[in-house]
Amino acid sequence: MKTKIDILKMNYFDLENSCLELGFKKFNVKQIYNWLHQKNVDKFEKMTNISKKNIEILNDNFLIPSLKVVEHQISRIDGTEKYLFELHDGKLIETVLMKHKDRNTICVSSQVGCAVRCSFCATGINGFKRDLTLDEILSQIYHIQRELVSKDEKVRNIVFMGMGEPLLNLDNVIESLKILISEEGLNLSKRRITISTSGIIPQIERLIEEDMTVELALSLHAGSNEIRKNIIPINVKYPIEDLMKVLWKYQKTSGRRITFEYILINNLNDTIEEAKKLKELVKDFDCIINIIPYNPVEGLNHERPSRNRIFKFYNYLKDDLRLNVTLRGEKGTDIDGACGQLRQKQKKLKLDVKNGNLEEKIIIKNEKN
């Protein structure tokens, strides 16, 4: 049997080459690309301006891949939706839809697992499994976008803050960015896309070189190398002072405000001393510091600071050091909160099932029930 090509793995150039070889006209290619990447159809039959004969050719030669929803949790508190998707090889990834008043933000995964192994993160616990392919990155967004469109809504922002370090899968991430910002795709402005990174310096340079300077959020989490290297091991390779240099270049080239993410961990990085060091690092940037009180993860040692300590740190940055700082409100606290937790839970459930400790009880929820 003929192997069909996964059509979402193709950029415009590849799609055009394949379609022209199959006898399509150039204008057909634009139509097909538009159906796939702007209207996000999941079946060729839905491409209503393509002839029946051409739909047949498409079906004979290509497939539109889709992700299987293993679990879909919806927060009763704020409407945050968390999806656990199964990939073709059985691996699991998480994607989150965050609802704000006037905008929907999708938090996308870029890898299965993660090699960076930040000390606070559920995703890093089992290490790196593999990169997501271009179609797997896009399919997370397109699946949710289809559901949004059916409710007369749409995605406004995309953040690469899910599982994995996006800059360690940069080829596929850049290809996805090109499609997401293209006029024939979702036509999102670069300002509506954020990459969150632990700070992979050569790849930040590459974003600059390739003019893919979307919004950048750096996981800083400390004001000093001494503390940061215990939280983000890759800090040993890419220390803070080198990171600040490349971020400065990024800001000068792109004019983007930098977001510094700061997960606040009890008795580790939540001291006044660390706050002062943080100020020295960021004082010349146009930036915002996003304080995120740590959400405990089973199997990891860190603790969340008390409410008192959280506000002491936050107020010191804001009022005493006069920094531009936000304290992140938590989303979806009634569902499996932090990145990687839903997958961890599901894996444990599967393991228990395998060991005969539980009856298989995977709850699949969708909009209809």
Ligand code: SF4
């Ligand atoms: S926080 Fe991000 S970079 Fe760090 S281990 Fe988790 S997924 Fe990887």
